[in-house]
Every structure is written in C-alpha cells, then in structure tokens.
Amino acid sequence: QKEVEQNSGPLSVPEGAIASLNCTYSDRGSQSFFWYRQYSGKSPELIMSIYSNGDKEDGRFTAQLNKASQYVSLLIRDSQPSDSATYLCAVNIGGFKTIFGAGTRLFVKA
Amino acid sequence: GAVVSQHPSRVICKSGTSVKIECRSLDFQATTMFWYRQFPKQSLMLMATSNEGSKATYEQGVEKDKFLINHASLTLSTLTVTSAHPEDSSFYICSASRGGLSNQPQHFGDGTRLSIL
Numbered sequence: 115q116k117e118v119e120q121n122s123g124p125l126s127v128p129e130g131a132i133a134s135l136n137c138t139y140s141d142r143g144s145q146s147f148f149w150y151r152q153y154s155g156k157s158p159e160l161i162m163s164i165y166s167n168g169d170k171e172d173g174r175f176t177a178q179l180n181k182a183s184q185y186v187s188l189l190i191r192d193s194q195p196s197d198s199a200t201y202l203c204a205v206n207i208g209g210f211k212t213i214f215g216a217g218t219r220l221f222v223k224a
Numbered sequence: 225g226a227v228v229s230q231h232p233s234r235v236i237c238k239s240g241t242s243v244k245i246e247c248r249s250l251d252f253q254a255t256t257m258f259w260y261r262q263f264p265k266q267s268l269m270l271m272a273t274s275n276e277g278s279k280a281t282y283e284q285g286v287e288k289d290k291f292l293i294n295h296a297s298l299t300l301s302t303l304t305v306t307s308a309h310p311e312d313s314s315f316y317i318c319s320a321s322r323g324g325l326s327n328q329p330q331h332f333g334d335g336t337r338l339s340i341l
Contacts, residue, residue, distance in 0.1 A: 146327040157230075157317045157335040158268070165327070202268070206327055210256045216267035 116141045116207050120215035128223050133190040135218050137203030140184070146206035147179055149188045151199045152217065158202055162188065193222040227252065228320050230333025238341050239310060245303045245336045247274075247318030253298035254320035258330060259291075262315045274301040308340045 117140045127133045135149075146165055150158035164170045164177040164186065176189040186205075190197055203215040229248045237243060247257055257274040272293055273281040280293035290312075292304040301320075305312055315337050319330040 146329075148329045150332075155315075155337075157332040160329050160331060163329050204330070210258075210273065210321060212330055214268050214270075 116213055118203055118205050118213045118215040120201075120203050120218045122216060123219040124221050125218055126221045126223060127193050129193060129195060131193050131222075133193045133197065133220055133222070135188040135190075135201050135203075135220065137186045137188075137205075137215055138184055139186070139203075139205045139213070141205065141207045141213075142181075142184060144181075144205045144207055147177070147186045148204040148206075148212075149175075149177060149186075150202040150204060150214075151197075152202060153199045161201075190220075193220075195222045195224045198222050227322060227331045228318065228333040230318050230336060232336060233334055234337045234339075236339045236341065237308065240307055241340070243305045243308055243338060245305075245316055245318070245338075247301045247303070247320070247333050249299045249320045249322075252320075252322045254301075254322075255298060257295060257301040257318055257320045259293065259301075259303050260317045260319070262317060262335075264315075268317070271303075274303075276301075305338065308338070310340045313338055313340045 119138045149162045152158040162177040164179045170177045174191045178187045200217040202217045206212045231246045255276045259271045260268045271286045274293045274295040276295045282288045295301040317335040319332045321328040
C-alpha cells in the first residue's frame with residue numbers, strides 16, 4: 115500500500131525561528147509533491163508544489179525534494195504565530211490519485 | 225481567489241434527513257473531483273472520486289448507497305448524504321485539480337460542516 119508518512123507533532127518553535135516539517139513517501143515513481151496548510155476547522159489550502167529534486171522557495175517557505183531518498187520537506191523561515199496550523203504533505207501517485215499524510219501540527223510561540 | 229466553491233458551509237438537521245452538498249470548480253473544468261471526510265483532529269479521508277459523466281469510484285468501506293455522488297457537468301459535483309444519522313456528522317470537503325492534469329495540485333472547497341441531531 116502506498117503511503118505518505120509525517121510526524122504528527124506537535125512541533126513547537128519560538129517566533130522568528132525556522133520550522134522544519136518532514137515527509138517520506140513509499141511510491142518511488144511519484145513525480146508531484148505538495149504541501150498544504152490547514153487551520154483548525156478549515157479546509158486545506160495549497161502552499162507549495164514541487165516536482166524536481168532540490169529546493170523551491172516562495173517567500174518564507176522553502177520546499178525541498180529528494181526523490182532518491184523519497185523525502186520531501188517544508189521549511190518555514192521567521193515563523194509567526196499565524197503559521198500555527200496542521201501541515202499536510204501530499205504525493206501524487208499516478209493519474210489523479212493523491213495520497214495525503216496525516217499532517218504535522220505546528221505551534222509557533224509568541 | 226477561491227478556485228473551488230462548496231455550498232453549504234454548515235448544515236444542522238434532524239436524523240433521517242438527506243443532505244446535498246455542492247462543489248463547483250470556478251473558471252475551469254474539472255472532469256475529476258474528490259470528496260473527503262474529516263473527523264475532529266483526524267486526517268483527511270478520501271471517500272470517493274467523482275467522474276464527470278460516469279459513476280463515482282468509492283473507497284473501500286464507503287457505502288455508495290449512503291453517499292450518492294453526481295457529477296453531471298464539468299464544473300459541478302454533488303454529494304448527497306442519504307438518511308443521515310448522528311454518526312454521519314463530520315466535516316465534508318471537496319477538491320478539484322485545475323487544468324484537468326493529473327500532476328496539478330488539488331484545490332479544496334471551504335468544506336461543509338454537517339451536524340445531525
């Protein structure tokens with residue numbers, strides 16, 4: 115069974131620090147990877163998409179992909195209390211099938 | 225702005241009622257949409273894949289006669305929870321991929337919080 119694994123957390127970081135969120139996946143053939151943020155009681159919203167090995171930066175967010183290690187991560191620089199949410203890693207495993215991780219809860223302390 | 229619209233956002237109704245939830249893709253066509261359910265503090269659970277013009281594909285353990293899905297147009301999918309009971313109370317979320325390409329991310333609607341009394 116194809117899986118996406120995330121540490122459930124909670125991950126607690128002080129305001130201004132770098133938050134590092136990690137995700138591993140089992141399907142070696144996956145080519146498309148996504149990070150979503152979900153606030154409590156809300157639906158997920160897309161933060162980043164990444165398709166190639168290496169880093170992709172968008173503002174305070176950096177996604178990192180290593181297909182050989184089947185590993186994708188999300189770095190949040192200068193973390194703010196408003197970044198406190200659950201972060202979902204998602205992996206497309208072919209066709210329209212996307213597998214979501216269970217999410218990592220992040221708390222940013224003011 | 226929002227690319228997927230979901231309605232209603234909140235439903236409270238009596239046990240035995242059937243509830244219809246609409247999911248619309250805005251300014252793009254979606255041949256495939258997805259329906260998820262999420263219980264408090266739990267992860268997203270894919271219920272079914274909605275296919276325009278054909279039958280939905282249900283995940284294992286999801287009753288197709290209980291959760292009726294209709295995808296009659298390229299921009300609209302509906303989920304009907306038939307004869308809802310308190311155990312059906314949950315957060316239901318739909319999603320669609322822009323451009324009809326499988327490697328594109330899914331965009332989610334705002335979700336429907338269903339409470340069955």
